[in-house]
Amino acid sequence: MSAGNSGGSLSYSIIKNLMTVAASADVNIYFPKRTHYYNSGMAHQLMNWAKGYDRQQALNELLIDTYFKRSLDICNPLILLDIVEHLGLDSSKAKYVLYSSSVDEQLLLKKQRVQQLTLQSISAFIINDSTLISGSKSVNYFEQVLGSMQA
Secondary structure (H helix, E strand, O other): OOHHHOOOOOOHHHHHHHHHHHHOOOOOOHHHHOOOOOOOOHHHHHHHHHHHHHHHHHHHHHHHHHHHHHHOOOOOOOHHHHHHHHHHHOHHHHHHHHHHHHHHHHHHHHHHHHOOOOOOOOOEEOOOEEEEEEOOOOHHHHHHHHHHOOO
């Protein structure tokens, strides 16, 4: 199995572990159709853009389905524009996002901001630009933190 641009391959144990973790998150990864692992930079640009329309979650779900279940190339602008149209968003604006260097700069600034936080784990939650919660936490933990922020 090819690893796309990296030129390596994934071992059976890595694939098995990945599928177990994905299944626990209700994500289906269909490996028999997978021949490459695609760069997700353009998809990240669209996620950043879709946030302005409060559609990032819907886009994320379609991207997961497109990449993991259907094994399609999420660095192909035509596939990404089809997803945008499926969401009912303006594909001409999305096309600008995919090809504009100013949008690249916006995403780069966000990436630099996150890198400055020196996050030690995933997941990480930043609340009100001031509170960082690292790692997997319980619902009760989040309720306590959010409750204390309201006080």
